[in-house]
Amino acid sequence: MSQRVLIVEDQFVEANSLEIMLEKAGYTVCGIARSAEEALVLMEKEKPKIALVDIQLAGELSGIELAESFKANNIAFIYVSANSNQQTLMKAKATQPYGFIVKPFRERDLLVTLEIAEYRHENGLETAVRKVDDFSARLNEIFAGSNDLKDKMLLTVRALQNCLSFDYLALCTNKGSFAGQLMSFLRIGYDEYQRIGLEEFQVITNLKMSEIYKKEPVEDFEQKQACYSGEGFEAAKKGHDLIGLIADTFKLKSLCLIPIVLPDGTYFKFAFYSRRSDTYNQGQNALIERLKIPLAAAVEHLLYMEMKGSSVIEELNAEEILTDEKMSSGAFDGIVGKSHLLLRVFDDMAQVAPVDTSVLILGESGTGKEKVAQGIHDASKRRENPFVKINCAAFPSSLIESELFGHEKGAFTGALERRIGKFERADKGTIFLDEIGDMPHDLQAKLLRVLQEKEIERLGGSQSIKVDVRIIAATNRNLEEEVAAGRFRLDLYYRLNIFPIILPPLRERREDIPLLAEYFIKMYNVLMGKSAAGLSEGSLNTALKYDWPGNIRELQNSVERAVLLCKEGQKIELAVGPHKGWKETVSVNESDSEFKSIDEMERDHIVNALRKCNGKVWGAGGAAELLNLPASTLSSKMKKFDIKRDFL
Structure with a gap:
C-alpha cells in the first residue's frame, strides 16, 4: 500500500510539481493545503502518514507551527523551504522534523528525503513498541520472582528508566496504606536510586507535612495526562506549588504526568521529572498510551502485595541508596561519571x-x-x-x-x-x-x-x-x-x-571530575608501577574550577604527567594554569588586574556570553539573546574581534 502524503504549500505551481513527482513515484497525495489552517482540517479528515510542509505559508500560522499537531497525530513531516539559513535550520531542528528539503530541489532529492523520513518514522514506532514490550516482559519476570515488595518496587523503577527516561519519579495513590504517602526515587547513578519518603522530603525541603500538603496540585491537574517542558513547565511550576517545590529542590526542567485509574476506582499517578528541558513532548503520546497498560498491571500487583501484609510504609519511607550488585559495577566500560x-x-x-x-x-x-x-x-x-x-x-x-x-x-x-x-x-x-x-x-x-x-x-x-x-x-x-x-x-x-x-563537555559535568581523576590515577598507577595516593586537596579544587578546554583527554594527559612525576605514596599535583587556558573570576577593579581597552572588554564580554551559552549564537538560550543583540550584529562583532567558537 502506497504512503498517503499531505502537501502543505501555498504556491500552486510548486504544489502541483510536488504532486506530479509523488504520484509518479507511487505515493498517494491525499490533499493539498494552501495554509496551516487548511492543513489542520485535511490532517483530521485524510489521516496522512507523511506531510511535506512549506515553512512560509499564507495566513497567520507558519509551517513550523504545525509541528506539534503532526507529532500528536503520529505523522512524519518534512520541511520544504527556499530558505536554508542558520536561523531557519535552528527553528526547524527544534521541532524534530523527519527531513528538510531546500528549494529548488531535484526529484531524486525529494524521493531520498521521503525514504529517510519513512525509515525514521517506522524506526520510531518500532522503538516505542519494543520499549513497552521489553518493559512488559521485565515486569512479568519481576512479578514471578520471590523478591519482597521493596525490591520489586526498585526493579520496576529501574525497568521504567529503560522505557521513559527520568531523573526523579514521584508516585502517589488513593488506596491502602500507600494513600497520602509520598514515594519518590531520585536517580544518582546509572542503576542507583535514592528512595525518598515523606519524612526525608520534609528534611530536604525544610517544610512541615502540613505545609507540603498545602502545595498539592488541584485534583483535575493530577488526573490529567500531559507533558510539560520549556515555557509549559515554567507555567506548571507557577500554577502548582508542589511541582515548583520538587523542580527547584532537585533542579528539574520537564515533567510527564501519567495517571492510572483501575476498574475499582483506585487512582495511581506517575510523575516523571527530568533535568533536561526537552525530555518529554507530545510526540511521545503513542509510547505513553502503550505504557499505561503494563503500568496498570504493575500497580495492581504492587497493591495486591501490599494488601497481603507487607510492611510497606516502614520500607518505603527509609532513605536508602538502591543498587543491584550485578549492575552497579559500571554502565559501559571506560566511561566514568554519574552526572x-x-x-x-x-x-x-x-x-x-x-x-x-x-x-x-x-x-x-x-x-x-x-x-x-x-x-x-x-x-x-x-x-x-x-x-x-x-x-x-x-x-x-x-x-x-x-x-x-x-x-x-x-x-x-x-x-x-x-x-x-x-x-x-x-x-x-x-x-x-x-x-x-x-x-x-x-x-x-x-x-x-x-x-x-x-x-x-x-x-x-x-x-x-x-x-x-x-x-x-x-x-x-x-x-x-x-x-x-x-x-x-x-x-x-x-x-x-x-x-x-x-556528549557534554567536561565543564558542564564538573561533579564527574573527581571520579575521572581517580579512575585515571588508578589506571596509570598500574601502567607505570606507581602508588600515587590520589589528588591533593589543592589540585582537586583547581581541577573543579578549571574549564578543561581539552575535556577528558586534557584531564587524562594531566593526570598521566602528574602520576609520572609523583613520588611514591604521595598525592599528585595537577599542572593546570594560565598557560593552559586558566580563567578565574576576578573583580575588574582589583589592584593587580590588567587595564583593558573598551574593545578588549567588549571582546571578553562576548566570549563569556558564548561560554555561558555553550557556543550557541542564535535562537532561544543563545548568546545574542543573552546580550540583547540582533544575531547579525553579534556575528559582525565576532568577526571584528576574530572570535571563534573553538575556544569552548
Whole structure:
C-alpha cells in the first residue's frame, strides 16, 4: 500500500510539481493545503502518514507551527523551504522534523528525503513498541520472582528508566496504606536510586507535612495526562506549588504526568521529572498510551502485595541508596561519571545498542566520542564481529575513498595489489567514522549510497559488493552550520542523524571530575608501577574550577604527567594554569588586574556570553539573546574581534 502524503504549500505551481513527482513515484497525495489552517482540517479528515510542509505559508500560522499537531497525530513531516539559513535550520531542528528539503530541489532529492523520513518514522514506532514490550516482559519476570515488595518496587523503577527516561519519579495513590504517602526515587547513578519518603522530603525541603500538603496540585491537574517542558513547565511550576517545590529542590526542567485509574476506582499517578528541558513532548503520546497498560498491571500487583501484609510504609519511607550488585559495577566500560548529563548518554546508548540504527555522536574534541561508539558496539548483537575505526580528517581526499572502500590492482599509480577497504573489513560488524564533518563533499554522496543500498564498489572496480555494516559517525563540528554553508549534504545529515547522542563537555559535568581523576590515577598507577595516593586537596579544587578546554583527554594527559612525576605514596599535583587556558573570576577593579581597552572588554564580554551559552549564537538560550543583540550584529562583532567558537 502506497504512503498517503499531505502537501502543505501555498504556491500552486510548486504544489502541483510536488504532486506530479509523488504520484509518479507511487505515493498517494491525499490533499493539498494552501495554509496551516487548511492543513489542520485535511490532517483530521485524510489521516496522512507523511506531510511535506512549506515553512512560509499564507495566513497567520507558519509551517513550523504545525509541528506539534503532526507529532500528536503520529505523522512524519518534512520541511520544504527556499530558505536554508542558520536561523531557519535552528527553528526547524527544534521541532524534530523527519527531513528538510531546500528549494529548488531535484526529484531524486525529494524521493531520498521521503525514504529517510519513512525509515525514521517506522524506526520510531518500532522503538516505542519494543520499549513497552521489553518493559512488559521485565515486569512479568519481576512479578514471578520471590523478591519482597521493596525490591520489586526498585526493579520496576529501574525497568521504567529503560522505557521513559527520568531523573526523579514521584508516585502517589488513593488506596491502602500507600494513600497520602509520598514515594519518590531520585536517580544518582546509572542503576542507583535514592528512595525518598515523606519524612526525608520534609528534611530536604525544610517544610512541615502540613505545609507540603498545602502545595498539592488541584485534583483535575493530577488526573490529567500531559507533558510539560520549556515555557509549559515554567507555567506548571507557577500554577502548582508542589511541582515548583520538587523542580527547584532537585533542579528539574520537564515533567510527564501519567495517571492510572483501575476498574475499582483506585487512582495511581506517575510523575516523571527530568533535568533536561526537552525530555518529554507530545510526540511521545503513542509510547505513553502503550505504557499505561503494563503500568496498570504493575500497580495492581504492587497493591495486591501490599494488601497481603507487607510492611510497606516502614520500607518505603527509609532513605536508602538502591543498587543491584550485578549492575552497579559500571554502565559501559571506560566511561566514568554519574552526572545527570552523562546518565542521559548512558540511557541513549542502552536504547540504541540493540538495534542497527545509524548513530551520530556529537561533542567537542576530547569528550570521549570513540569510547561511546565502542560501548554501543560492545552492547550490540554485533559485539563478536569487527569494530573498525577510521578518522575521516586523517587522510587526504585522494586516499580516503581507497581507505573506506578499497581498490583493485592498477586502479591508480602505486596500486600494486588489491586492497580491502574498511567497510569490507567491518562486514557483519560496526564501522566508526570519526570526524565525519571533514569528509570531502564528493565522497559524502558515495557514503549515502552505502547507507541506502548496503553495497560498495572498490576504487577501479566494476562489481558491487554487498556489506552488512552498522555505521556510527562522530564529529565536533556543527553539522547544521556545515549544511547551511553547503559543505555537508543535507540528505546525508538526516540519514546519519536518526539517533543523535550529544556528549557534554567536561565543564558542564564538573561533579564527574573527581571520579575521572581517580579512575585515571588508578589506571596509570598500574601502567607505570606507581602508588600515587590520589589528588591533593589543592589540585582537586583547581581541577573543579578549571574549564578543561581539552575535556577528558586534557584531564587524562594531566593526570598521566602528574602520576609520572609523583613520588611514591604521595598525592599528585595537577599542572593546570594560565598557560593552559586558566580563567578565574576576578573583580575588574582589583589592584593587580590588567587595564583593558573598551574593545578588549567588549571582546571578553562576548566570549563569556558564548561560554555561558555553550557556543550557541542564535535562537532561544543563545548568546545574542543573552546580550540583547540582533544575531547579525553579534556575528559582525565576532568577526571584528576574530572570535571563534573553538575556544569552548
